[in-house]
Amino acid sequence: MFHELNDMRKQRELCQNRKASVLGALLASAAMLLPLANLVYADAAPEKGMVGIKYLNYHDSQTGDTPLTAGMSRDRIDVNALSFMGMVPIDGKWTIAGTFIEDSVTGASPAYHGWGFPAETASGASGDLRHAGDLNVTRYFSRGTLTLGTSYSEESDYKSLGCSLNGTLSTESKNTTLSLGTALNSDTIDLDRDTVVGGKRNPDPGRKTVFSGLLGVTRVVAQNDIMQMTMTMTHGYGYYSDPYKDPDIRPGHRNMFTFMTRWNHHFEGPNGTARLSYRYYSDSFGIKGHTFDAEYVQPLSNDWQITPLVRYYSQSAADFYVPTGSDPLVMTPTTGMAHYSEDQRLSAFGALSFGIKISKEFGDEWLADVKYEHSQQCYDWGINGKGDPGIPTFNMRAIQIGVSRKF
Amino acid sequence: MGGACEILLDGLGKKEAKKLSALGIKEVGRIERKYSRYRKESIVSKINAAAGVDWTECDQETAGLLEYTEMLYQSSGGLFDVTSGVLRRAWDFDKAAVPDPEELFPLLPLVGWNRVERRENAVRLPDEGMQLDFGGIGKEYAADAAAEVLCDHGARHGYVNLAGDIKVIGPRPDGEAWVIGIRDPRNPAGLIASIPVGAGAIATSGDYERFFESCGRRYCHIINPVTGFPVTFWRSVTVLAPLATTAGSCTTIAMLMGQDGLNYLKETGFKYLAVDQSGRTYYHH
Numbered sequence: 001m002f003h004e005l006n007d008m009r010k011q012r013e014l015c016q017n018r019k020a021s022v023l024g025a026l027l028a029s030a031a032m033l034l035p036l037a038n039l040v041y042a043d044a045a046p047e048k049g050m051v052g053i054k055y056l057n058y059h060d061s062q063t064g065d066t067p068l069t070a071g072m073s074r075d076r077i078d079v080n081a082l083s084f085m086g087m088v089p090i091d092g093k094w095t096i097a098g099t100f101i102e103d104s105v106t107g108a109s110p111a112y113h114g115w116g117f118p119a120e121t122a123s124g125a126s127g128d129l130r131h132a133g134d135l136n137v138t139r140y141f142s143r144g145t146l147t148l149g150t151s152y153s154e155e156s157d158y159k160s161l162g163c164s165l166n167g168t169l170s171t172e173s174k175n176t177t178l179s180l181g182t183a184l185n186s187d188t189i190d191l192d193r194d195t196v197v198g199g200k201r202n203p204d205p206g207r208k209t210v211f212s213g214l215l216g217v218t219r220v221v222a223q224n225d226i227m228q229m230t231m232t233m234t235h236g237y238g239y240y241s242d243p244y245k246d247p248d249i250r251p252g253h254r255n256m257f258t259f260m261t262r263w264n265h266h267f268e269g270p271n272g273t274a275r276l277s278y279r280y281y282s283d284s285f286g287i288k289g290h291t292f293d294a295e296y297v298q299p300l301s302n303d304w305q306i307t308p309l310v311r312y313y314s315q316s317a318a319d320f321y322v323p324t325g326s327d328p329l330v331m332t333p334t335t336g337m338a339h340y341s342e343d344q345r346l347s348a349f350g351a352l353s354f355g356i357k358i359s360k361e362f363g364d365e366w367l368a369d370v371k372y373e374h375s376q377q378c379y380d381w382g383i384n385g386k387g388d389p390g391i392p393t394f395n396m397r398a399i400q401i402g403v404s405r406k407f
Numbered sequence: 408m409g410g411a412c413e414i415l416l417d418g419l420g421k422k423e424a425k426k427l428s429a430l431g432i433k434e435v436g437r438i439e440r441k442y443s444r445y446r447k448e449s450i451v452s453k454i455n456a457a458a459g460v461d462w463t464e465c466d467q468e469t470a471g472l473l474e475y476t477e478m479l480y481q482s483s484g485g486l487f488d489v490t491s492g493v494l495r496r497a498w499d500f501d502k503a504a505v506p507d508p509e510e511l512f513p514l515l516p517l518v519g520w521n522r523v524e525r526r527e528n529a530v531r532l533p534d535e536g537m538q539l540d541f542g543g544i545g546k547e548y549a550a551d552a553a554a555e556v557l558c559d560h561g562a563r564h565g566y567v568n569l570a571g572d573i574k575v576i577g578p579r580p581d582g583e584a585w586v587i588g589i590r591d592p593r594n595p596a597g598l599i600a601s602i603p604v605g606a607g608a609i610a611t612s613g614d615y616e617r618f619f620e621s622c623g624r625r626y627c628h629i630i631n632p633v634t635g636f637p638v639t640f641w642r643s644v645t646v647l648a649p650l651a652t653t654a655g656s657c658t659t660i661a662m663l664m665g666q667d668g669l670n671y672l673k674e675t676g677f678k679y680l681a682v683d684q685s686g687r688t689y690y691h692h
Binding site: 027 | 548
């Protein structure tokens with residue numbers, strides 16, 4: 001008798017569960033049928049404000065793993081950065097958002113191809129405290145947004161100020177959004193310092209002005225697919241050389257062009273989202289770069305979320321890059337050249353990065369995340385341009401921890 | 408349910424049809440008892456009574472309904488707001504008088520779905536005096552749910568009609584569609600269209616359902632939660648959609664959006680028939 005009652009109860013529960021899920025599905029499909037229920041909100045100002053704090057620990061090193069670079073293994077730069085960010089919505093139509101970063105850099109990058117580190121850890125280019133911040137004001141309209149931004153960055157030998165204006169405009173159906181933006185940056189480099197190489201020392205600072213313009217289109221191509229294309233053109237003129245490197249005279253202007261395309265696809269089954277992107281870069285230094293990015297965001301139970309990511313980057317060398325010869329420790333002659341540099345960042349290489357980000361929401365208000373990324377860059381990993389075998393392999397890892405709260 | 412309701416079943420014996428329709432009526436009754444704000448024991452009355460005070464536990468079905476209202480709010484840019492029923496305290500259609508601003512405006516701060524607090528299995532209205540009202544969804548949802556029950560029990564031909572919002576179970580036994588007449592919004596006896604519906608649902612919102620006229624103006628029962636005043640652009644909007652819930656929501660959102668409602672209707676991709684204040688008709692079929 002007891003069993004029978006139990007069975008009946010179970011049967012009823014099953015029945016009720018089935019009913020609840022049928023009705024639930026009914027309402028969910030009723031919602032799905034409404035036009036772009038998820039997207040119409042795109043231009044609405046956020047209802048809640050946010051404050052957050054992030055800590056970043058970055059470390060890089062080089063490995064001399066070829067006969068040419070043997071003995072060049074060493075640690076290079078360590079960065080510890082703390083950033084604070086906040087966003088306040090005002091009156092349902094405006095937001096003010098700001099970030100403040102303080103980071104300290106220790107260690108140094110090589111003065112020549114892969115060697116020539118200052119004896120002390122603090123050189124002109126490092127052992128530094130940097131402060132940076134930005135402030136953005138956004139106005140939300142029914143079919144678009146307008147953002148005015150300013151930024152600054154300051155360290156002992158370098159100061160940068162910037163302002164920007166960005167706008168978005170959506171079609172009536174909200175499934176296509178056009179982005180337009182422009183920015184101006186003005187940088188000042190102190191050249192009147194002991195650590196600046198002899199020939200470049202100057203009581204007048206080096207100055208650089210950079211303009212850029214951006215044009216982008218984002219389109220919802222299907223219920224679960226969003227595509228974006230963005231083009232950025234940048235023109236800069238002024239002091240581009242590195243004051244701490246000796247055989248290093250660069251052109252006085254630099255034009256850059258990037259074309260970025262992204263595709264986000266949402267998978268209904270696992271409820272995850274794949275984000276794929278490709279970026280083409282080209283500049284008047286002669287560098288051409290290709291970046292392939294892929295990440296996958298998977299929400300898990302109890303508000304956990306895991307995002308693995310992988311990135312591949314390849315670039316060709318600048319026209320005026322001076323490769324190492326048969327002995328990388330011997331300086332390559334630059335006689336007769338108007339522009340020249342041994343900076344390995346201007347050489348051809350390929351880089352592969354892996355990372356993972358784990359985040360958890362606590363209620364509706366708190367969010368914590370931790371991200372780890374490791375990257376390795378090698379002279380012969382590129383797909384465009386022949387690398388320089390005299391450049392040691394470069395390794396980087398970064399750990400970032402963040403906490404934010406909505407209010 | 409405020410209007411004539413019928414369940415029509417075809418292709419069954421009389422006895423079976425009676426038995427089945429009783430199940431459909433039971434389902435409609437269940438939803439009315441659960442979600443009517445006029446019934447003291449309803450979950451809606453409980454949530455409203457606890458406004459400004461406490462959380463009210465809600466079951467899966469109610470949570471689903473609340474999630475749906477969130478989608479409505481988003482889809483309509485905040486115009487379809489289930490907390491706007493409180494404005495009826497000022498708009499008394501029996502009194503047939505335009506309310507004084509002193510009466511109406513203090514109610515506007517009580518409207519705001521975005522402020523309603525929700526947890527997985529509970530809901531709370533933040534301010535005393537706030538109200539939930541599923542009047543704009545409940546009837547259509549009941550039609551869908553009743554049709555679902557009937558379908559589950561073997562009904563294949565017929566429809567559920569709750570005061571003009573119709574969910575079709577299936578076509579006539581000969582495969583022909585049901586022909587649904589759309590009322591002329593200015594002539595209660597006349598029709599402006601007869602629409603064949605073999606599957607899915609059809610719903611109509613109109614300024615003629617509940618209204619009064621004052622100083623030559625018509626004030627209908629669909630109230631814009633932002634202005635606190637009844638909508639005026641459309642006389643009636645009819646939508647055909649796979650579900651009555653969706654069809655009904657689309658007609659109400661179009662009424663609320665006024666002129667922009669036409670773009671909204673186009674975006675839905677559904678068939679529609681809309682009549683504006685000058686009597687001009689717009690349709691997509």
